[in-house]
């Protein structure tokens with residue numbers, strides 16, 4: 001049976017032509033925006049304020065189950081990213097495919113409830129705990145796809161290539177063997193992932209991700225990117241000082257310098273964690289057209305450092321936000337944390353505002369455009385022809401009542417809670433209604449069962 005075209009009418013909407021009133025959005029049966037008509041009489045689903053729902057550009061879904069478990073000091077006198085990483089590897093000894101699917105569904109549900117329309121999954125947990133592949137090489141990728149079938153989120157799946165335990169090409173440690181593939185096996189995994197994705201709707205996309213300069217041979221970056229020539233390419237760039245030092249010692253250049261000299265980054269690329277860049281690297285990366293994939297909540301949690309957003313955006317750089325470790329999934333909080341990091345560093349206010357755009361407006365439009373690019377997805381704006389990835393705010397809440405335009409957006413980002421998000425659509429699929437995902441109870445029950453088994457005896 002053919003699906004009917006859907007209509008959403010909003011009192012106000014941030015369209016490609018700016019703020020407009022009484023906007024009717026017409027959506028095709030396959031989930032694309034057919035028309036955007038301001039000054040229309042009400043019809044269809046009624047919303048207060050309609051915004052594009054951006055993509056979440058970076059996630060390792062399984063890490064959601066570790067959220068809050070790593071806040072005690074480890075044996076090192078100065079706890080750091082690396083102690084967190086050791087606990088993550090212990091956790092990995094236990095995860096099975098059913099648990100991964102349950103966790104991924106919970107994460108995707110939370111992303112939708114937080115206002116994200118798309119999950120760009122940087123997927124590197126491929127194999128059994130001892131490193132042997134599952135009978136189906138893409139077993140785990142298939143579980144992420146199954147989760148997306150249950151939640152309805154737009155999925156851009158990035159199979160991750162992870163070959164070495166460090167720049168010196170040491171073998172993978174016990175904690176890393178679930179990630180590893182030879183080049184040939186990785187090519188087969190990409191093909192199998194493509195087949196797994198075919199069970200989703202036409203908005204699902206495949207990309208590819210060389211993990212980092214620590215985990216892949218730099219010479220093979222181009223070949224890895226060429227495995228999915230039509231999709232986005234993501235890579236962890238420069239998150240931690242120790243990582244920068246390791247790359248510098250091995251290759252004579254810092255990671256961002258290395259990538260800029262390689263000439264590889266362009267509009268297809270999204271470089272994740274740009275927290276350790278010099279001013280020259282920041283302006284150089286901005287000029288490539290690559291997206292900087294920022295994860296301000298996780299980068300704060302892990303003490304990674306502060307991305308230079310003022311300089312990067314000032315030089316025309318493109319940004320997206322992701323939830324990475326998924327310790328907390330919130331679109332508004334990612335944007336708020338990014339802006340506050342600039343203020344704390346510089347002693348300023350409205351650090352990322354411009355003369356014609358408020359802080360919230362500039363950030364929101366930037367991550368919608370950059371998020372769509374990072375996902376390889378036709379989205380990021382309320383405009384005909386694009387996927388209907390949409391978010392409706394409830395402006396009757398005290399924090400938003402009576403506000404309009406950029407001030408309304410600023411108040412959503414800086415003042416309101418997650419309950420401001422009333423509805424979310426991904427490619428026209430109406431998945432969050434009244435602030436709750438339509439399958440929340442079942443997805444949450446499955447997640448609780450998975451983490452009970454996982455956490456017992458950790």
Ligand code: ZN
Pocket residue numbers: 058060122236272324
């Ligand atoms: Zn990451």
